[in-house]
Amino acid sequence: MIRKLLLAGAGALALAASGPALADHHQTAVEAPTLSAPKIEYTRWQLDNGLTVIAIPDNSTANVTTSLWYEVGSKHDPQGRSGFAHLFEHILSRKTVNMPYNMINRLTEDVGGVRNASTWVDRTNYYETVPAEYLEAMLWTHRERMANPVVDSEVFEKERSVVKEELRQRVLAPPYGRFQRFVIPENAFDVLPMRRPGIGSIEELDSATLDDARAFHQAFYGPDTATLIVAGNFEIASLRKLVDKYFADIPRRDNPVSLEIKGEEPVLTQPRIVNATAPNVPLPVVGGIWKAPSTNDPDAPAIELLSAIMSSGDNSRLHNALVRTGKAVDAAHFDQMSEDGGFIANFAVLSPGADSAEADAILAKEIERVRTEPVSEAELREAKNEIFSSALSQRQTAQGRAFELGEALVSSGDPDAADKRLDAIAAVTADDILRVARKWLRPEGEVELTYTAGEDDPSSYANPAPMPTFGSVPPPSGQPRAVLPEGERMAPPPPGEAPEVARADFVEATLANGIPLVSAQTSDVPIATITIVFPGGDATDPAAKAGLAEMTADLADKGTTQRDASQIAATLESLGASLNISSSADGTYASLTAPTVNLAEAGQVLVDVIVNASYPAEEVERERKRTLDSLTAILKDPGSLASLAATRVLYGDAPYGRVANPQSIEQIAREDLVAHREAYWHPGTAKIVISGGISAGEARALANSLFGGWTSDRPAPVPVDHPAGSEPAPRTVVIDIPDAGQAAVIAGVRTLARGDSDFYNLWLANTVLGSGSNGWLFEEVRTKRGLSYGAYSSLSQRSDTATLTANAQTKNDTADEVAAVFFEQFEKLAATPLSEETLQKRRLYLGGALARSLETSGGFNGQVATLMLRGIEPAEAFHVAERLAAVSPAEAQRVAERYLVPQDTSLVIVGDARYFLEDLEKMRGDVEVIPFDDLDLSRTELRKETAIEAAAE
Missing domain, CATH: 3.30.830.10 (Metalloenzyme, LuxS/M16 peptidase-like)
Known part of the structure; x- marks a missing residue:
């Protein structure tokens, strides 16, 4: 972690x-040949109104990505309005004449898709990935946002508030946010508009007006500044007809403002x-x-x-x-x-x-x-x-190819x-x-x-060069549009016919030494991933040595009996390979991704690291110091610290509750690392997944050649008994960081294990509560109130009792308000009968996210290895839709009523307590306030022992 x-x-x-x-x-390790990548194949045409269209068909996926790239970026922010292109990106995502506020989110998530938008120096893009039968509906939404956007006071004020929270979360709260977003651009440029921060400033966002937003749209947004890129499963002839239908009649900008940026940086x-x-x-x-x-x-x-x-x-x-x-x-x-x-x-x-x-x-x-x-x-x-x-x-996915082409194009x-x-x-x-x-x-x-x-x-x-005066845009013309009354709105087109897509063969095998193998050819792109997973993980850490499993994973590539750290890095990097070894609560994952031509050679390094990691003393001491230094930075970030503290609060002294801390890291010796690897990285408990641009037969032969001869004289490790421990009493904890840039809020409860018969019931209920932009938390905290850049809930997956947590970051003086919303939504979900329509939309949302992840080697391996780690059949990854279909509204409400009880919920807030503590105490009563200087993550009390004694006196 x-x-x-x-x-x-x-x-x-x-x-x-x-x-x-x-x-x-x-270090020079191998004479690997220089790699190459398959070309991005596409078809391009242009409409009379200037809209450029690029099509990237791919019939191996069940999805389609529609993305509209405007050549309007933060460099076009008007004078005195830094951050305006980014603010307008938020605005244009919200309402049109025929789409009420955030309808676009429902049109994508409710059919199993995902959408977002982003702003960069040179461009702003809006994109969705949905099941291919919804292509026409997505093109309709892009037409709506291009031709009929509603830029009114409601959307302007809400999105400005959200953007200010995003600035606090990404710039003011993290230790190095100001450096990245403010200090560097101010001094990297003298005359170009990129000198201003792309996210803007609180002052210039506050000074902006609704007319500024309308003027910006009229000046820069039109088909003549846009490129539509469609990638996925479709026929080009059909796409051409749909593009003509929805975009050909949209006029160019009435009074176009040049996109050209004048000025050249002085030497x-x-x-x-x-x-x-x-x-x-x-x-x-x-x-x-x-x-x-x-x-x-x-x-x-x-x-x-x-x-x-x-x-x-x-x-x-x-x-x-x-x-x-x-x-x-x-x-x-x-x-x-x-x-x-x-x-x-x-x-x-x-x-x-x-x-x-x-x-x-x-x-x-x-x-x-x-x-x-x-x-x-x-x-x-x-x-x-x-x-x-x-x-x-x-380039493994059509969406990936579309984004690579789009970024280069703009x-x-x-x-x-x-x-x-x-x-x-x-x-x-x-x-x-x-x-x-x-x-x-x-x-x-x-x-x-x-x-x-x-x-x-x-x-x-401050840059000593005078800040230039940048361009402005003409005032807006006409009046703001309005969303039409419900009976007068045009409905989005219905879905088309879903394409038939053959799923990658899912092959299970057993290596010569008994290690189970799952493999699938998920792509024709010549890159693949090998993942080996071992049960154990952080739950095996001794209480005084929390972080042992994590440190064992992090330092495994720092030397073996065959290679030193430099040789390992040199070999992998010369092969274009990457090795990532990480621990989780229940186990350790080692994943190697490499071009298929180099996979066998890179795999030899993976085997060496897994079997022979030696943890040289000088490397251990160096990385121990680096970890301790990293903790210094992590503990100053409200969101990161809240996550660590919540783990301690929800699990107490149980194995799942142990988090790496300065005291425990100091106690871990080299011998502990070697002993952990030898005990828990064992062929008797290992499981392997291979996917990507490699056939099942090739995967099996490769796995056998690498791991088939691996044996051990040591007994296989015994699983930790009940790592979640007994449930602690709920707590309300405030970690007070004076002058914190923002407050992080986490509300959490203990729930159930991944293998529990109620897992899918609670998973679906949680998705209603806080997954994606249509979750109730996002709707209440961001969309309605503008209190945070985002608010979500997550249900963790663990072999023993897991947790459900709601989280958001907000300005300090609204931390208690966000917490209150969390509890209100917990109660609402427990008390409100859910309709079958609501559940079906959330089923599609979950199923779509899973299907997209299975299209890449890393995503496939992550899904399957996580199941195998917890003793669940890997084929379960392909049965999620039917499991979710079996969840009834009554069952979803039952589990919500069982687990989402505010008085049984723990609350952790990290921020500047002077802004919210009084109101929080009125709401929650007994609040533990821990000054940052008294914080001790090694103790369940979260206080240093001397601070506890002082508080008692």
Whole structure:
């Protein structure tokens, strides 16, 4: 859990990167050939009104993805209105003349689909993936939003409130949110509009008006600024007719405003230093940024490869130079290029006590080295294979191909740009890398940055270059549209005929040594995943050594009796392979994904790690320190901390309640890791899943060659008895973090095990409560009240008693209000008879999500391995629809009434207590308030022992 949560802490920096992170002494492992990827096949045409249409047919899927890409992005935000393209993305998703508020959500989720939208520098896109028979209905919705949107005060005010909560959640609450969203763009650009944060600011969002939104739409949105990409199971001739029917009569913009961005970034001739400060920064950051060219520049492919060489994976330069030496918790070198320009950046999140000047000097040394010495052919080949492997993963599904093509298209104007990018990357030489490094990473062109704890002071990171005045748009014309009365609205078209799609053969076999194997060819794309799962997991941790199973998994690839950590990383990365080993409450998963041509060779490394992981002492100490440092960042993030605390509250001292904490991590010795692996990673309990672009016969032969001879003299491990333990009394816990950017709210109850006969009843009831955008929690918290970016509930799957939790993040002064909504909806679900129509919509929603996950090798393996881990037949993954169909409204209400009882519910809130505590106490009575400085996750009380004694006095 620690490494996963790190993405919300120090690892948040990696979210801005084009690739993973981080190395120094590059290891050469294998002479793997450079990979390739199949081309994206498509058909393209254009309507008279300027709408471009791209079709990517694929009859191997039962779904279709419709996506509309407008060449309108955050760079088009008007003067004084940063974040406006993003705000308008929210607005345009909501209402039209014929669709009341959020009807689009119901039209997708209620038939088993999913929808969303996103904004980037160069574009905004709106997309849905639904069963293929609903293609016409989705095209109708896109027509509605293009031709008949309703931009009125209701949608404007609600969505502005939601966007402000999104800003708090993604920027103000996480430790490094301001750095990523505010500090970097302010100093990466001088004259281009990307200098402003794409998400905007609270002040400029507050100053916006409804007329601003209407003007923005009229200026930029029309068929002449859009590309429709349809991917999935359809006939092109039918699609052409539908496109003509729904889009041909939509006129171009009346008074088009140019999409062109004027201005060119000046060359920086003198380096400068920026020392930024912000609250809630647990570990300092050092680094630098440089100007970069546009995506279409001939230098772009070499810059992308340079970034991969510097920091993609553990066999990269910055990882060895900073992370492996213990100087930094994380490090990243990345480029961010768009149609008009971009930047290159590298940063290190320092370990406590590390010398910032030394770390900065190491970064500078690595930059100078790549500017003065050619990279090796091995480094270059490895970086290329990592990029091609990523493309193979993306291209497993029609939706993935559509998104790759769309992203490349909007920044280039060329639908072949995605394939041309890969061709150009394949052609890059070491000399090209040296040339672009010298050109773009000039010492005099660097803006050096530090980011440390202090006041929220924008002046500390202000760019000395005057902020330019950006473009504006003409005032809106006409009056806002309104949703038609119910009897006058046009209904969406009914579904067509569902296509016949052959499901991938599902094959079960047994290896020579008795290990069960499940395999399926889920794709023709030449990439596959091997997953091996072992029961045990976090529940086996001794109380004083919580995090042992997780640490055993995390450090398994840091050395074996055959290979050291660098050799493991070098071999896998040169093969375009990725290895992920993680623990869960009930077991450990080891998953290897690789191009099929390299799967057997990469599989040998997987076997070596599973069987021979040796946990070298120096690696253990290094990673122990890194984990402790990561915890420092994680515990400052309200959402991450609330999750950890809720686990302790709901399970107490039981095995499921143990979470890694600073005290327990310190107690784990190298010998503990070896002993855990030897005891629990056992051939007698192992189960294997293989899927992707590999036949069942090939999968069986490969599995036998890799694992068929694996035996052990040790007895198979015995499962932990009743890891959930007895149910603790419900608690209301507030962890007080003064000046927290937002409050995280979690309400949770104990429920049942995955194998319980009531599981599907409760799963469906929970889906009504809080799954997706049509869940009751989302509707009440976000849609009606605008209190959060999202509110959801989840039912965990465990071998023993699991939990159902509702969660949301909100501004501090509405934390108690969100909690009250949670309890109201719990009571409502327990007391309200559900209709068969309501349940059927939620059945389709769950079934559709499962079907989509089974289309990729990673998704297939995850679903099947999770079942096998808990002793459930793998074929259950294909019987979900019939299991859900058997759930009656009475049974769903019965389990809701049994479990969703507010007085039996525990509540955890992490935030600035002064804003909500008084009202919370009126609602809940006895509230445990734990100052952050008194927090101790190793104790069920969640307080340090001295703090408990002080409170008692």
